[in-house]
Amino acid sequence: MPELTNANIEVIIREVSDANITFSHLREELIDHICCEVENIMQQGFSFQDAFDNAKKMIGNKGLKKIQEDTLLLIDKKYRLMKKTMKIIGWISMSMITVGALFKIQHWPGAGILLVFGFLFLGAIFFPSALWVMKKESKLKGNLFIYLISIIGGIIFIFGILFKVQHYPGSALLLIIGFLSIGLVLIPAILISKLRDAQTKNLHLVYIIGAVSLIFFLIGVLFKFQHWPGALPCLIIGSIGITTVFLPLYTWKVYRNSESIKAGFLFLCVGIVFFNMFNLLLALNISKNVMSFFVIQGKEITNTANILQDKCNALSEKIITDSLVSDTLLKSNVIKVKAISDELYDFIEEVKVDLISKVDGIDNKEAIDEVKNTALIIAKDNYDIPTILLCGNTDNGKSGKASLIKTKIENLKNSLSNYCRSDINAENIITKALETESPVFIKEEGRSFSWELYNFYHLTTISTINKLCFFQRNVRIAELETLESIKSSYLANIQKLTDIK
Amino acid sequence: MKNSDIKKEMISKELLKGSLKSIVLKLLSENNKMYGYEITQKVEEITGGRIKLTFGALYPILHKLETDGTVVTESEIMNGRVRIYYKLTKTGKNVAKEKVKELQEFIEMINILLKPGFSLEICRS
Numbered sequence: 001m002p003e004l005t006n007a008n009i010e011v012i013i014r015e016v017s018d019a020n021i022t023f024s025h026l027r028e029e030l031i032d033h034i035c036c037e038v039e040n041i042m043q044q045g046f047s048f049q050d051a052f053d054n055a056k057k058m059i060g061n062k063g064l065k066k067i068q069e070d071t072l073l074l075i076d077k078k079y080r081l082m083k084k085t086m087k088i089i090g091w092i093s094m095s096m097i098t099v100g101a102l103f104k105i106q107h108w109p110g111a112g113i114l115l116v117f118g119f120l121f122l123g124a125i126f127f128p129s130a131l132w133v134m135k136k137e138s139k140l141k142g143n144l145f146i147y148l149i150s151i152i153g154g155i156i157f158i159f160g161i162l163f164k165v166q167h168y169p170g171s172a173l174l175l176i177i178g179f180l181s182i183g184l185v186l187i188p189a190i191l192i193s194k195l196r197d198a199q200t201k202n203l204h205l206v207y208i209i210g211a212v213s214l215i216f217f218l219i220g221v222l223f224k225f226q227h228w229p230g231a232l233p234c235l236i237i238g239s240i241g242i243t244t245v246f247l248p249l250y251t252w253k254v255y256r257n258s259e260s261i262k263a264g265f266l267f268l269c270v271g272i273v274f275f276n277m278f279n280l281l282l283a284l285n286i287s288k289n290v291m292s293f294f295v296i297q298g299k300e301i302t303n304t305a306n307i308l309q310d311k312c313n314a315l316s317e318k319i320i321t322d323s324l325v326s327d328t329l330l331k332s333n334v335i336k337v338k339a340i341s342d343e344l345y346d347f348i349e350e351v352k353v354d355l356i357s358k359v360d361g362i363d364n365k366e367a368i369d370e371v372k373n374t375a376l377i378i379a380k381d382n383y384d385i386p387t388i389l390l391c392g393n394t395d396n397g398k399s400g401k402a403s404l405i406k407t408k409i410e411n412l413k414n415s416l417s418n419y420c421r422s423d424i425n426a427e428n429i430i431t432k433a434l435e436t437e438s439p440v441f442i443k444e445e446g447r448s449f450s451w452e453l454y455n456f457y458h459l460t461t462i463s464t465i466n467k468l469c470f471f472q473r474n475v476r477i478a479e480l481e482t483l484e485s486i487k488s489s490y491l492a493n494i495q496k497l498t499d500i501k
Numbered sequence: 502m503k504n505s506d507i508k509k510e511m512i513s514k515e516l517l518k519g520s521l522k523s524i525v526l527k528l529l530s531e532n533n534k535m536y537g538y539e540i541t542q543k544v545e546e547i548t549g550g551r552i553k554l555t556f557g558a559l560y561p562i563l564h565k566l567e568t569d570g571t572v573v574t575e576s577e578i579m580n581g582r583v584r585i586y587y588k589l590t591k592t593g594k595n596v597a598k599e600k601v602k603e604l605q606e607f608i609e610m611i612n613i614l615l616k617p618g619f620s621l622e623i624c625r626s
């Protein structure tokens with residue numbers, strides 16, 4: 001019987017170690033079993049390498065890992081249960097989240113419920129059970145600390161994402177805690193245990209580069225979410241470190257020994273592509289220029305609204321104070337038109353102040369200053385708070401202030417139309433200026449967008465302010481048109497009277 | 502060894518599955534202590550290669566027997582590596598007897614079932 005040299009045995013031990021077998025004395029047994037098999041084949045005159053390759057074929061891909069799994073499944077009832085739960089709940093939650101995301105994009109009802117339950121299953125059941133199974137299979141080197149942090153940090157993180165998607169308050173805090181626990185506790189802890197296990201010095205460097213870039217990347221994502229300055233450099237350093245330094249080095253180190261392309265390698269490649277896509281989308285920073293464009297646009301709309309207001313004021317003043325006009329009903333109508341128009345204008349102004357004070361976390365007085373000069377707004381590109389304020393929490397977007405604005409616009413439209421009944425032209429202009437139907441193209445696309453969602457869903461703060469300015473301007477257009485109509489019908493009546501005389 | 506010939510005649514895994522435990526216990530009751538590879542070799546030797554225990558099927562069963570208290574293990578260092586031997590416990594010996602008896606009865610039943618024309622006999626009686 002040919003005996004294996006220590007170097008030969010070392011090769012076999014490494015093969016088994018790679019499979020991460022930790023259960024009881026299974027590791028020793030498998031090593032011994034493969035050694036015996038190799039010796040047996042060598043007896044027929046093969047070299048060690050040939051015999052070892054042959055034995056590996058017999059084991060098959062993932063064969064060793066499978067034995068441990070089968071053993072655990074046979075022995076451990078709890079493991080069996082957990083593994084089943086993990087698989088079923090994992091599948092259910094993933095499909096719920098996917099379908100929920102589709103519903104959310106299409107604005108179909110039920111998106112919220114699907115997402116909430118999907119994330120709930122994912123965070124509260126799948127995630128802990130998956131970690132439990134992982135711990136059982138690899139024992140995580142008995143490191144309870146890593147295990148606990150990954151459970152707590154991971155759950156907080158998953159719920160942070162859920163809160164963010166659903167625009168619930170408190171998402172920021174959850175995400176910060178989740179990111180910090182993952183980035184500053186979990187990753188260093190895993191790094192330390194990896195360094196302890198790593199066989200060569202070269203691998204140490206690879207792991208350190210990987211961990212540091214990942215931390216940079218996570219901090220970048222966190223800063224991006226929170227609109228803190230400095231997100232971009234972190235994201236760039238992180239993604240460059242991960243994709244151009246860590247991954248090539250790691251894949252080279254790990255996969256250079258295997259002749260055939262493994263499925264794991266393919267997954268890794270696809271993973272990198274997705275990772276980079278996500279990264280690029282996130283890093284696509286809205287530049288300051290774009291923001292100042294929005295500020296200027298808003299100012300122009302406000303200017304137009306102010307000019308229209310001046311015209312309205314001048315016209316109503318003229319009618320009311322004109323001593324030749326003796327019609328008191330006419331005068332009271334003009335005053336009413338002005339009052340109801342101003343009421344809606346002021347209501348929208350209040351919404352703006354409310355929005356800015358919420359977005360920047362300031363009091364109403366400071367917010368009024370920022371309404372006047374929108375360049376001062378800090379979180380111009382936040383869209384969570386505007387969406388929640390205007391569209392509320394429901395899927396149809398009707399539980400926020402946008403619904404109130406819509407009702408008020410409709411009321412104003414009806415009242416103003418009443419003042420210029422005989423004047424079809426004026427009525428048309430009022431209806432157009434105070435339109436509250438969703439545009440036709442949305443219906444043609446077969447989507448059920450409400451007016452509220454169409455106008456305010458996922459709009460940044462600065463765009464929301466501009467949109468509100470736009471409605472204020474339209475109020476003035478309608479007001480002016482009504483006043484003009486009242487005036488011209490009065491003049492026409494006078495003309496008729498003089499004609500009769 | 503003519504591999505291709507053996508493959509054709511090998512007993513299918515499906516048939517083997519249920520009786521694996523009994524086979525292992527039988528072998529252990531006849532030998533004082535055995536290690537995993539030895540068991541697979543022994544089975545192959547006795548059956549002339551027609552029954553091959555894959556180690557993927559064997560080790561889960563050995564570990565199950567160990568947690569049930571049917572067998573105990575002892576380790577020895579052998580040629581620079583650790584070898585794990587399995588040995589029946591006192592209760593294990595009884596379990597082995599029972600299991601072997603059970604398997605024999607099963608085989609007898611199968612024999613009756615497979616006898617040609619047995620259904621006619623039952624009809625007559």
